[in-house]
Amino acid sequence: MTPGSGEGGPMKDCEYSQISTHSSSSPMESPHKKKTALKRKWKVFPGRNKFFCNGRIMMARQTGVFYLTLVLILVTSGLFFAFDCPYLSVQITPAIPAVGAILFLFVMGTLLRTSFSDPGVLPRATPDEAADLERQIGNIEEIANGSSSGGYRPPPRTKEVVINGQTVKLKYCFTCKIFRPPRASHCSLCDNCVERFDHHCPWVGNCVGKRNYRFFYMFILSLSFLTVFIFAFVITHVIHRSQQTGFLNALKDSPASVLEAVVCFFSVWSIVGLSGFHTYLISSNQTTNEDIKGSWSNKRGKENFNPYSHGNIFTNCCSALCGPLSPSLIDRRGFIQPDTPQPTAPSNGITMYGATQFQSNMGTEVRLTRW
Template identity: 65%
Template sequence: MSAVMITRKVRKWEKLPGKNTFCCDGRVMMARQKGVFYLTLFLIIGTCSLFFAFECPYLAVHLSPAIPVFAALLFLFVMAMLLRTSFSDPGVLPRALPEEATFIEMEIEAANGNVPAGQRPPPRIRNVQINNQIVKLKYCYTCKIFRPPRASHCSICDNCVDRFDHHCPWVGNCVGKRNYRYFYLFTLSLSLLTIYIFTFDIVHVVMREYPVSHLCSQKEQTGFTVLEVLVCFFTLWSVVGLTGFHTYLISLNQTTNEDIKGSWSGKNRVQNPYSHKNIIKNCCEVLCGPTYPSVLDRRGLMQDDSLVSATCAAPSSSSSSNATPQTTKTTAPLIPNEHTPDDAKPSIAASAEKSPSPKEELPPALKLPPLASPETDAETSIAKDKTH
């Protein structure tokens, strides 16, 4: 048995650390815990399916045909924003390479000095100035980097996320710098869709109670409507409340993580350096700013070296007799150092004297013959007489 090193090219997403799952050759990136995300899909698709199947035909005939059309457009927009939030990179920061981590550790040790045994080392932070205000950058012991401003490490996905807002199990992903606007548009459009369905469900029930024309019986048509009203009623409070909370955060240019920790409203009363002191400017920066590219390069190629065990067949006798035996000789260093034993130093010096350098080696034509024995002297003299 022998091990063979095989080098093959793989996508970078196959070797990325963290607790994320990838689909479609790295194009889709989500968290591993996706059970609540499937529940979100079931509630949205199920409620809208009941609305299109039982309420829309009646309302389109007796009220307006634009009701199902607007509901379909709103439903498609909600699904697009949900999938865009769930399947995208929220702004995961790559971890430091081993060489970079070693360099950062050396810098930290040089800055902090030697810490006596039994004492806690000082916190690993760096200070940067943003809008004439000092902001502390914290060191991540998992990713081996100093996190950028407003970044935080998600314990569920096990990654540092730039402008980390929170981890949302309802969308099955973190909410960060690259997908926050889509998350907000998802909550806003879902609130409008929930209010829309809830309103026309009530209208449908009222119109059934006071019918204009006798088309269908009341029991067959209002059973699923009552179920939709109950689902929308309990969903309305949480979704609309979440949308209002994030509208408040956007107006102040804050994140959920900063609001929970009280970063800009604690005892020190430190002002938010990222706020423009203007609601319109803050909303434009968060919702209309540039779309930042991903720094992971998930679909890029990299070389992967892996060991594969292989069985080597024993050589035959004929081939072994013709093959030149290979010997491995271990030579000691020519220059003895302080770690060399005393009894080994003379042999090292002797080996240095016996082995000439490549520069002093004579060419084959000028090499001296080996010392001759008496038998070889006689043979050489007889050969010379024959030639003469």
């Protein structure tokens, strides 16, 4: 009797063959399955944002006003270069279209940089981090309820940190499941917590925060110069033609100048005013959100003095416009790893948002006094 020809022999060989075949083929199939299952993080991003160019461009969902901004700038500048610059370059100086082109390119560059970038969105807590944080909050609230009367209401979900001698409250975001770092706020339109949140600007189609504020400021400042520049030389063009052919004939010869003058006249006041307002904010190191709420006083001796101000206008401007650009925290173009375990949040009471710990270079002392 040959080996394996007895009772149960063929069955064992068959079973062994099936098992070995299955196990040898699975390593060849699993990498392919994992490769096809990977997705970019921007495809499942929880906020209300739109992404283009495989996640490289990030904007708010409502972008209709942004397209209006583009049309106004492109049409007004296009009419100026097409109808006014040929005459002005010959009759006055060719430097006029050159300067106008530089201003136009700078305006468009800063606008697109503001609109297409991550404003400083904070990552939401992972399920494990949120569960751990809720467990900590629940334990503290249970202790508070047990040691008080029946009508006691638990304290609000806040923490306190001390920044340059000023106590700042960190509020808990029920949507992102994090304690927001100082100066962060939740944008209701984009449904994201944004670091150093200034405001949501529909004209640029994005939030304005820590990572794109300097580009927003350079956009409105350069747009102010461009608007004044076009308006001034359109009027110069009309006056120069009027001296040669008369006022009515000048308007007939260049009807586009009338449209440019009207658009620039009605928009220059709001643009220049907005530039002046943000210049004041930068000089005092405040955000629009803080100024509207009246969070800080400009006087250092007051009880609610601004802890973020360096006490010097020049230093405040350099801090807002010339400091290093913070990296994006959401990694929107990264791949989702389904088999990777989620990191757990530390239980030592340190303020966390997502997987990033709050850091500051302004001498921040963390004092977790209460929730």
